[in-house]
Amino acid sequence: MALETERKTEAIFNSTPARKQKDRILLLLRLVAFLATASATIVMALNKQTNTLVVATIGNNPIKANLTAKFQYTPAFVFFVVANGMASFHNCFILVLEIVGHRIDYKGLRLAIIAILDMLIVVLAAAGDGAAVFMAELGKNGNSHARWNKICDKFQTFCDHGTGALIASFIGLILLLIINIISIAKLFKPKSDITI
């Protein structure tokens, strides 16, 4: 039984040049996804803008107040930063594993574990993106029915940075999804390659 498993592991890891090319492409995609999610995290985490606004007018004197827009004021953005942080950490970890620990394996389950972890991270990152994008839409357009005013006209830089972070995060998410589907497709192959 142990010998069988060993032979199966050997068959899985016998890489032909075509497979090496595919692995390199996968590695490149993962690197780009890591950069995208890391930049989304950093840009959103440093998102802050202070503005002096006229709050009220008493007589002839306008009262000005310093108002700040920070990402921590919205739970959706906090979740966005946390989710993208975890996604970039996962990407970095798998990158290091692929480059340095190429032969590390656990009973031939390496591909399966990577695929399952990828799935979980994809779902988490999607949740973070969904929440942040609708929150940003609310900040940009307001909601007349609920009497919520838009804030983007007063805090333009905050909104711009947020938009950039969102776009980067979506790019990372799509790339991660592609990588995940390719990994799942790779999981199907070893069954046909096993010759025992």
Add this chain to the structure above:
Amino acid sequence: MVKTKRLCTLLCRLMALGATVSAAIVMATSHEKANFYSVSFEAKYSHTPAFKYFVIANAIVSVYGVLVLFLPSESLLWRLVVALDVVFTLLLTSSVSAALAIAQVGKHGNSYAGWLPICGQVPNYCGHVKGALVAGFIGVILYALLILYSIHTVLDPLLLRKN
């Protein structure tokens, strides 16, 4: 053994289908009118893009769930189902997360942005939306379990099956 697996998958998919269908329907029928200091206040799901997205996403996933139920077992399409499951779980969880974010603002408001909570004026609407969100959340958990179970059933990663 195969029959038990098939039954288990069927049951799980049926429950997930029920959860997504009920989430879509409950959210779509949430509607309340209130009079607040002689100002008429109407709360509907279509006023918020996040709730519209929630209804649409749950409807799409319900249609997918119905189609998958009719797939015969041992067919080659189950491999596609594994990948499609991931995509639709992604859709579902992003919709639940978006609706949750907007509902949280509706319930607690956002003092920094000057947004007042609306749940005080339309409590029935808030309760309705809460129910829809709970159903959506149950759907997400069931679909997350399903993608793990699909990988186990179709791919046999522990190499236990004699081929």
